Amino acid sequence: MIEGIATLATLGFTLGLFLALAARFLKVEADPIVDDITAMLPGSNCGQCGFAGCGQAAEAMAEGTATLDICPPGGKGLIENLAARLGVDWDFSNSTTNTVPMLAYVQEATCIGCTRCFKACPTDAIIGAPKQMHSVIDSACNGCTLCIDVCPTECLQMVEVKTTLTNWRWNKPLPLAQLPLAA
Amino acid sequence: MPKLSIRGGVHPDEHKLTNEITITRVPTPERLYLPLKQHIGAPAAPDKVIHEIIHKGQIIARAQGSVSANIHAPCSGYVEQITDWAAPHPSGLPTRTMVLVNDGRELRDDVSTPVNPLFLRPEVIAERVSQAGIVGLGGATFPSAVKLTLGQSRNTPVLIINGCECEPYLTCDDRLMQERTQAVMDGIQLLAQALYGPDTIIAIERNKPEAIRLMEIACKDFGNIRVMAVPTRYPMGSEKQLIEYITGRQVPAGKLSADIGVTLHNISTAYAISNAVRHGKPLTHRIVTVAGDAVKRPGNYEVPIGMLISDLLAFCGLKEEPQRILMGGPMMGQALPHAEIPITKGCNGVLAMSRAEVKNSTEHPCIRCASCVDACPIGLSPLTMAAMLKKDKLDQAVDIGLKDCILCGSCSFACPSAIPLVHYFNYGKGELLIRGQQQQKDDEIKRLIQGRQVRMAQQEKEKEEMIAKRMQAIAKRKAAEKAAAEQNSEKEIA
Numbered sequence: 001m002i003e004g005i006a007t008l009a010t011l012g013f014t015l016g017l018f019l020a021l022a023a024r025f026l027k028v029e030a031d032p033i034v035d036d037i038t039a040m041l042p043g044s045n046c047g048q049c050g051f052a053g054c055g056q057a058a059e060a061m062a063e064g065t066a067t068l069d070i071c072p073p074g075g076k077g078l079i080e081n082l083a084a085r086l087g088v089d090w091d092f093s094n095s096t097t098n099t100v101p102m103l104a105y106v107q108e109a110t111c112i113g114c115t116r117c118f119k120a121c122p123t124d125a126i127i128g129a130p131k132q133m134h135s136v137i138d139s140a141c142n143g144c145t146l147c148i149d150v151c152p153t154e155c156l157q158m159v160e161v162k163t164t165l166t167n168w169r170w171n172k173p174l175p176l177a178q179l180p181l182a183a
Numbered sequence: 184m185p186k187l188s189i190r191g192g193v194h195p196d197e198h199k200l201t202n203e204i205t206i207t208r209v210p211t212p213e214r215l216y217l218p219l220k221q222h223i224g225a226p227a228a229p230d231k232v233i234h235e236i237i238h239k240g241q242i243i244a245r246a247q248g249s250v251s252a253n254i255h256a257p258c259s260g261y262v263e264q265i266t267d268w269a270a271p272h273p274s275g276l277p278t279r280t281m282v283l284v285n286d287g288r289e290l291r292d293d294v295s296t297p298v299n300p301l302f303l304r305p306e307v308i309a310e311r312v313s314q315a316g317i318v319g320l321g322g323a324t325f326p327s328a329v330k331l332t333l334g335q336s337r338n339t340p341v342l343i344i345n346g347c348e349c350e351p352y353l354t355c356d357d358r359l360m361q362e363r364t365q366a367v368m369d370g371i372q373l374l375a376q377a378l379y380g381p382d383t384i385i386a387i388e389r390n391k392p393e394a395i396r397l398m399e400i401a402c403k404d405f406g407n408i409r410v411m412a413v414p415t416r417y418p419m420g421s422e423k424q425l426i427e428y429i430t431g432r433q434v435p436a437g438k439l440s441a442d443i444g445v446t447l448h449n450i451s452t453a454y455a456i457s458n459a460v461r462h463g464k465p466l467t468h469r470i471v472t473v474a475g476d477a478v479k480r481p482g483n484y485e486v487p488i489g490m491l492i493s494d495l496l497a498f499c500g501l502k503e504e505p506q507r508i509l510m511g512g513p514m515m516g517q518a519l520p521h522a523e524i525p526i527t528k529g530c531n532g533v534l535a536m537s538r539a540e541v542k543n544s545t546e547h548p549c550i551r552c553a554s555c556v557d558a559c560p561i562g563l564s565p566l567t568m569a570a571m572l573k574k575d576k577l578d579q580a581v582d583i584g585l586k587d588c589i590l591c592g593s594c595s596f597a598c599p600s601a602i603p604l605v606h607y608f609n610y611g612k613g614e615l616l617i618r619g620q621q622q623q624k625d626d627e628i629k630r631l632i633q634g635r636q637v638r639m640a641q642q643e644k645e646k647e648e649m650i651a652k653r654m655q656a657i658a659k660r661k662a663a664e665k666a667a668a669e670q671n672s673e674k675e676i677a
Contacts, residue, residue, distance in 0.1 A: 042625065042628060042629070042632075043629055043632050043633075044628070044632055074625075075621065077617075077618050077621040077622065077625075078625075080577075080618075084578070092575065122632050122635060123628050123631040123632055123635065124631050124634070124635050125631070139624065139627070140627070140628065140631055142624070142625075142628045163274075163276065164276060165220075165270055165272060165274070165276050165278055166620075167617060167620065168272075168274045168276055168613075169610070169613025169614065169616065169617055170273075170606065170609040170610045170612075170613045171610065172572075172607075172610050173603045173606045173607055173610065175573070
């Protein structure tokens with residue numbers, strides 16, 4: 001019995017040492033660009049991009065396998081930042097993704113106070129208590145839609161951010177129409 | 184020594200046809216609409232409830248935070264409702280507004296006024312200006328008391344009173360100086376007193392000879408107050424341009440005029456300060472120039488703040504349905520979507536333009552004539568900035584000075600191709616603002632996400648600890664039971 005224990009212990013110790021040394025000396029440096037992109041992304045891991053989380057999406061973007069407009073919560077500003085970091089030109093007119101900012105909204109009539117949405121919310125943007133109506137704090141919601149999936153009564157909906165005097169802005173002047181050349 | 188003129192600028196047709204018409208007092212309409220935000224800074228908070236009786240001059244909404252202003256009732260009556268009403272803004276989006284019903288009785292609380300306010304300490308004058316809800320009446324609507332306090336703490340040696348009124352059509356400051364010279368002069372003295380007696384210069388454009396003459400007579404007795412006639416050139420009345428012209432020093436980008444030792448106030452503000460400090464009358468009325476070819480009786484009107492533009496235009500009479508309604512002057516004024524919008528503290532003019540007056544020139548390609556570069560008072564290159572903004576290259580536009588643009592409109596005016604240059608800069612500045620807001624929100628959300636993760640980890644740890652504790656407790660109890668059982672069995676054996 002002692003032999004067996006000794007063998008396994010030695011084996012375990014040697015392999016452990018080997019792994020520890022390998023982790024120290026054969027370390028693969030993470031691409032700094034991935035870290036940069038991860039820092040830019042919202043970090044709510046909502047999965048609207050089709051990846052498991054923001055980290056994976058960042059890797060895909062760095063490799064060039066994902067387009068820059070896959071993140072709805074990030075919106076237009078994020079695309080601009082990403083394009084600047086990755087050194088690419090981004091033409092907004094080609095983008096198919098909806099970049100209109102969205103917010104979650106609780107329909108008061110159908111909310112049963114089940115608390116599932118605020119447990120799912122990564123930004124603590126939903127407040128409420130069991131069997132009490134819940135509500136979304138607009139300034140904390142980034143539109144990740146994680147709460148939509150867990151709501152049993154479909155009382156949560158995504159709505160467009162309302163235009164108010166604080167976020168209203170001038171539209172872009174229409175481009176000059178092609179003028180007929182003088183004959 | 185001042186230079187010959189300012190850099191750039193343009194000289195649009197003056198249209199100052201109302202400068203010889205006496206100021207008319209407009210009767211208070213049945214209802215007044217007072218937005219809670221008529222100034223730069225946080226909106227005021229209502230101090231009266233719905234159906235509460237109000238007297239003329241009472242505070243109906245109080246300033247919130249350090250940069251904000253009180254709002255007073257221009258009439259006696261009661262508060263009908265506090266609702267969302269179209270804001271004096273090109274979008275016409277709703278803003279919180281108090282609706283007052285005028286009972287026509289002009290009831291007023293007694294106010295105690297100091298015998299001679301010129302003996303008051305500077306801090307007390309600033310406090311009274313703040314109480315009276317006075318903001319920069321030239322259009323900037325920055326709370327005047329904040330400016331005074333800043334000037335007091337920085338001890339600014341120069342006070343400039345801005346009587347340039349370089350916008351075409353507008354003549355309200357001109358008329359004030361001509362008709363109410365003594366009150367304006369009193370306000371200027373109070374301002375000088377509040378700033379520990381600085382060197383005071385009243386700047387008036389040369390196209391107002393009568394105002395210059397009267398103001399010169401009025402300040403003959405004061406050694407430290409003098410009138411300076413400045414060239415007629417738009418935008419002479421812009422704060423930074425005027426300061427550079429008079430002192431020869433530029434306000435650095437992103438800095439305040441107080442940083443180079445200058446405080447600047449408008450003529451209308453000086454008048455309002457005299458009313459407030461000398462007579463205890465808060466800011467409830469202002470002089471508004473009503474002009475434009477669609478108006479039957481153009482002129483200067485003393486209007487209660489909160490009066491709807493439609494009511495004012497009805498009082499002045501309309502020759503035809505106006506094609507465009509502007510709040511402010513034609514260069515920097517805002518086109519309003521309709522006339523059911525109230526006059527606010529910062530509104531110095533209402534222009535109802537006729538169909539013939541509104542130019543509808545079509546845009547042509549840029550011919551690179553650089554007229555806009557010559558016209559820009561800041562020394563920017565509007566054609567380059569517009570080209571960048573056309574392609575949404577916001578960062579590049581910021582690099583060449585988008586943030587320094589004062590949106591004066593000289594470039595658009597000078598452009599022979601009618602390119603909406605200033606519209607591009609408005610667009611660019613709006614995008615910058617949104618970007619800043621979004622960045623702030625993103626940072627906040629990141630903080631929330633991290634906070635939640637830390638909390639979740641903490642909860643998990645606590646749960647594990649609790650389970651471990653409970654397991655320990657169970658183990659202890661079992662051991663104790665076992666020991667007891669053993670003891671018992673031992674006893675039995677014994």
